Amino acid sequence: MVRGRPEVIAIETEEGVRVHCTSDGGNYATLCGMDGDDSEVGQRPANLPRSHKITCDQCFAIFMKARKYRLSDFAKVFKPVLVERDKGRASTNAE
Numbered sequence: 001m002v003r004g005r006p007e008v009i010a011i012e013t014e015e016g017v018r019v020h021c022t023s024d025g026g027n028y029a030t031l032c033g034m035d036g037d038d039s040e041v042g043q044r045p046a047n048l049p050r051s052h053k054i055t056c057d058q059c060f061a062i063f064m065k066a067r068k069y070r071l072s073d074f075a076k077v078f079k080p081v082l083v084e085r086d087k088g089r090a091s092t093n094a095e
């Protein structure tokens with residue numbers, strides 16, 4: 001991952017190569033729910049284009065919907081998750 005840039009993944013399907021936002025968990029590689037390496041449904045990992053930008057319309061739609069929310073819209077139960085995430089960023093930035 002390039003410092004300051006989000007992680008992305010390129011997946012090739014019969015429609016071509018698309019660059020997606022990565023998922024932080026669950027059973028899927030992308031934010032839009034693609035596995036990313038499933039020959040049964042025609043998905044294969046691909047090399048990222050040199051100057052890549054996110055090209056998945058579904059990842060974009062999810063991003064546009066989610067950015068309407070603020071951190072204060074979420075329950076305080078998520079605070080420990082954010083503290084751990086920020087600790088990881090602090091140790092990465094210190095290196």
